[in-house]
Amino acid sequence: MPFANFKFPEGTVDHARKEEIIHRTTAMFVEYFGEGVRPYSMVLIDEVADGGWGRADETLTLAKMGLQPQAK
Known part of the structure; x- marks a missing residue:
């Protein structure tokens, strides 16, 4: 069975994009x-809660990335 698991910061991908x-x-x-x-x-x-993920030993948030949550 082919399987893909995508993880995005919560609120950045709306229903249509999903x-x-x-x-x-x-x-x-x-x-x-x-x-x-x-x-x-x-x-x-999967939507990961803001601040619940990181890269290169840094916790990332939407604010640090200059992003705003999208409406669901």
């Missing part, structure tokens, strides 16, 4: 593995 990510990821799986994988493909989108 649907687009799911559809495009599924299409990529089908392109690589054939139409038979479509019903078994899983795409999971």
Whole structure:
């Protein structure tokens, strides 16, 4: 079963964008593995609480990245 897990800062990806990510990821799986994988493909989108993730030993927040949360 093809599986993809995307993690985004909470509030930065709206519902429409999530649907687009799911559809495009599924299409990529089908392109690589054939139409038979479509019903078994899983795409999971996690939203990580602001400040609950980091990079290069630094806790990141939306404010540090100059981003504003999007409406859901």
